[in-house]
Amino acid sequence: GAVVSQHPSRVICKSGTSVKIECRSLDFQATTMFWYRQFPKQSLMLMATSNEGSKATYEQGVEKDKFLINHASLTLSTLTVTSAHPEDSSFYICSAFTGGLLAKNIQYFGAGTRLSVL
Amino acid sequence: DAKTTQPPSMDCAEGRAANLPCNHSTISGNEYVYWYRQIHSQGPQYIIHGLKNNETNEMASLIITEDRKSSTLILPHATLRDTAVYYCIEGRGTASKLTFGTGTRLQVTL
Numbered sequence: 069g070a071v072v073s074q075h076p077s078r079v080i081c082k083s084g085t086s087v088k089i090e091c092r093s094l095d096f097q098a099t100t101m102f103w104y105r106q107f108p109k110q111s112l113m114l115m116a117t118s119n120e121g122s123k124a125t126y127e128q129g130v131e132k133d134k135f136l137i138n139h140a141s142l143t144l145s146t147l148t149v150t151s152a153h154p155e156d157s158s159f160y161i162c163s164a165f166t167g168g169l170l171a172k173n174i175q176y177f178g179a180g181t182r183l184s185v186l
Numbered sequence: 187d188a189k190t191t192q193p194p195s196m197d198c199a200e201g202r203a204a205n206l207p208c209n210h211s212t213i214s215g216n217e218y219v220y221w222y223r224q225i226h227s228q229g230p231q232y233i234i235h236g237l238k239n240n241e242t243n244e245m246a247s248l249i250i251t252e253d254r255k256s257s258t259l260i261l262p263h264a265t266l267r268d269t270a271v272y273y274c275i276e277g278r279g280t281a282s283k284l285t286f287g288t289g290t291r292l293q294v295t296l
Contacts, residue, residue, distance in 0.1 A: 074229070102283060111273075112230070112286040161229045163284075173218070173279035177229035 070096050072164050074178030081152055082186055089147045089181045091162030097142035098164035102175070103135075106159040118145040152185045159183075189213070190274045195291040198268075204261040206290050208274030211255040219250060220277045220284065221259045223270040223292075230273065230286075233259065237279075264294045 071094040081087050091101055099120045104112040116137055117125040124137035134156075136148040145164075149156055161180040166173065191209045198204040210219060218237050222230040234241055234248045236257070241248045247260040261268055273289040 072229075104286075111288050114283050114285070117283060159227070163229075165280075173277075174220075174232055174235065175277075175284055176232055177222075180227070180229045182227070 070094075070164075070166050070174070070176045072162065072176045072178045074162055074181055076181060077179060078182045078184075080184045080186065083153055084151055086148055086150045087152055087183060089149075089160055089162075089183075091145045091147070091164070091178055093143045093164040093176075096164070096166050098145075098166070099142060100165045101139060101145040102163045102165075103137065103145075103147050104161045104163065106161060106180075112161060115147075120145075149183065152183070154185045157183055157185045189276055189285070190287055192272070192274055192287065192290045194288065195293070197293050197295060198261075198264045200265055200294055200296055201263055204264040204268065204292060204294070206259040206261075206272050206274075206292065207256065208259070209256045210274065210276055213254055213276050216278060217276045218279045219248070219254075219257050220275045221246070221248065222273045222275065223268075224273070224289070225267075225270045233272075235277070235279075264292075266294050266296070268292065269294045 073092045075090045101118040103115045106112045115130045118137045118139040120139045126132045139145040163175045163177045165175050218235045220235040221233040224230045236248045250257045271289040275284050
C-alpha cells in the first residue's frame with residue numbers, strides 16, 4: 069500500500085514551547101490530508117482537514133490558532149502545536165487520501181507522533 | 187458519532203479464522219465499508235474495503251450482506267501479530283473524513 073511518513077515519532081517538550089509535526093505522502097500526491105488526535109484508551113478523533121493550497125478546516129472545539137496546519141505541497145502537511153501545555157500531550161496521527169480510480173480511494177495513516185509536554 | 191457498531195472485544199486462537207462482525211444499518215448507497223486496524227501505539231493500518239461485493243486481498247476477506255446493513259471481516263489464519271483494535275468505518279471513497287468508533291479489540295492467543 070501507499071506510504072505515509074510522519075516525523076517525529078516521539079517528542080518531549082517544555083510547557084510553552086511549540087512543536088511541529090510533519091506528514092508526508094511518499095509515493096503519491098495528496099491534495100487532502102487529515103490530522104487526528106488520540107488520548108489513552110480512546111479512539112481517534114479528527115482535529116482538522118488539511119487542503120493543499122488553502123486553509124485547513126477544523127472540527128468543532130479545536131482551536132485553529134493553537135493547532136496550526138500548513139499544507140504547502142501535494143506531499144507535505146505540517147501540524148504545529150503552539151504554546152504547548154501538558155493537556156496537549158497526546159498521540160497525533162495524520163492520514164492522506166490517495167484519490168480515485170487506480171488509487172482506490174483509500175486513506176493511509178502515518179505511524180503517529182507521541183507528544184509529551186512537561 | 188460513529189455510525190457502525192462492533193462488539194467491544196473478541197478472542198481467537200492462533201491459526202484459527204477470526205470473524206469480526208460490524209453493523210452499519212444506516213449506510214448510504216454510495217458509501218463503502220472500510221476496515222482498519224490499530225496495533226498498540228501505532229497508526230491505523232488499512233486492511234480492506236468494499237461497496238457491495240465481497241472482497242479479498244492478501245490480508246483478509248470482507249463479506250458484505252446483500253442488504254449492506256452488516257459485514258464481516260475474516261482473517262483466515264490469525265496469528266499473534268493480528269492482536270489489535272479493528273475498526274469498521276463507513277466512508278464515501280472520497281477525500282472526506284473517517285469517523286472512528288471504539289472498534290473491536292481482537293486478542294489472539296496461543
